[in-house]
Amino acid sequence: MTAPQLQAAGTAGTTPSPLVRARDVLASEWTKLSSLRSNRWTLGAAAIVTLVLTAVVAASFAAAPHGGQRAAPVDRLATSFLAFAEYLVLPVTVLSVLVFTSEYGSGLIRTTFTAVPRRRTVLAAKAAVTGAAALVTGEVLAFACFFLTQAILSGRHGGLSLAHPGAARGVLAAGFVLAACALVGVGAGAVLRHTAGAIAVAVTVVYLLAVLCLVLPAPWNLRLGRFTLPFAAYAEVTAHPPTGLFSPWLSLLVLIAWPAAALLTAAVVLTRRDV
């Protein structure tokens, strides 16, 4: 059995290209993410609950006595993502926070950084894998929620098709919102290291800042609120954006800025700290 072992160890001499190195670390992080049973269960359960809630919301709109003819017309697009935005984002953010904090909690982070001493590479790989998983989950569920809602609404109000102005953008953006929230979670986890604190911060960014902005007096609630993730997300997924919010394109910048800030902070902090 000598020959194969020697060959297996023989890669030491060759210096792999950056592309190969990146692929290695990505594969490693994907193994970590996908091999945890609790991740799969939590994500699966969250997806099912999201669909159920979406159906409930759509049904309640469809059954409302005055339909959309009351104060404002029913936003048939934004309705699709009510459960998606107000429910699914939470478990996904929490799982993303755990990507780093669970490793810090168990001490596995030392093994990780010993195997890959370039910590920013680890951060990038974790962010890429988590973000991609959230993006795929988000897009799949966004389309599912959209079609489910429109199917239920079609009886009374007439459902939208993807060809409706803003519909395709809204559906695609909803999935992206989930990825953005996941990346905020990854960054918060890397910076704070402790699960409880990191979840508190991530949930604040992903939800509570917007709630706080709502409490402000009239012009300021949206003036500040449009810089928060939930309002930016709302501007993306609504067919009739309220005046005061950013346009979809500016909101997209907001959606990119929050995770970028979180990950940049993590990149700075990770390399300057003892593990």
Place this chain on the structure above:
Amino acid sequence: MRPGSGVAIAVVAVALAFVVYCLIDLSRARVRNLPAWAWAVIICITIPWGGIIYLILGKDRTKPAAPDPPPPPAAPHVPRRIPAGPVQIEVDRLTKRFGHVTAVDDLSFAVRPGRVTGFLGPNGAGKSTTLRVILGLDAPTSGTALVGGRRYQEFIRPLHEVGSLLDATAVPAGRAGWSHLRAIAQSNGIGRRRLREVLELTGLEMVASRRLGEFSLGMKQRLGIAAALLANPPVLLLDEPANGLDPEGIRWFRQLLQAMAAEGRTILVSSHLMSEMAQTADHLVIIGRGRLLADVATEQFVSGTSHDVLVQSPRAGELASLLTASGAVVAPENGGGLAVTGMDAAAVGDLAVSHGIAVHQLVTRHGSLEEAYLTLTGASTDYRAGRPLPEVQTARAAR
């Protein structure tokens, strides 16, 4: 806290935040044309869901740990071409402070290939800190720690250069042993075949599919050793690797280390147990309070320890006075007999014969390594039962 319950508590907390948000939303009667019963359904579905997740994930599913698999025979490890030039660990004037605490204080030593080097010191002496600095996990306050002449951070695929085991219990409880090792292997481009080989080498191939939470401490140690050997590295750094291994496992591990050293690898093994190191290590680096106390070959350390001669004779009193007269120091032993220092066994025997004194027993006794180690490190122990340290007292007085 188990990771599962952490997830569940987080989910519950987040669900509560969601509910609060809903209630604020309701009270402000914002644009939603959602009837109250829909909100009620949303809230009712959300809260128990957190509870259900807690029941699923937070439940204690720990099964009694399976007995350790029988250790495999210490298969002669595969020889490996050692890169030209001495691969060695070089710690040079290393200092590491954590706030006011100096964990490692101006420490210098070198570890050479081809032998097992024991890294000894009492708890809190700075062994783990030194290893973490060598592995690039902690930044040194001053000084350097090089492996093969390079800083650890410069390695592209470090597992091919240095195998290490810091804390065998630092593993994710929810992941299977195989997945855990596979993730480590993938990060350094190591294939499945080698993965199976190290599992076989450490006797874990039968339990690799089990979750790590079900592993016993001994199995985790084996897993850590498997991870260290993944890329068949020329340098090994192991922190207390024998903890939790059963006697048979310790013997297996000792033979493995010695076989690998014989192939020309550089091996640094830390321990706080002298007795274990005495049998494994060829060379000893002993530190206390972050400072170097000794850097010697094990044999030299052994021969340097105090020794005396035990002699038993029916005419002990007579012999004692003769010995004292010839310059030896004699002390009576508890079991009857004399402990003689300052004269070797041959001289004692000759003296007895020349005076016609019968000798029933004549033995040269070496002080145990343990004793020598304790004498050496005694002044530098951080935690010791019964007696406050002088440093502690001065610190108190200063306050």
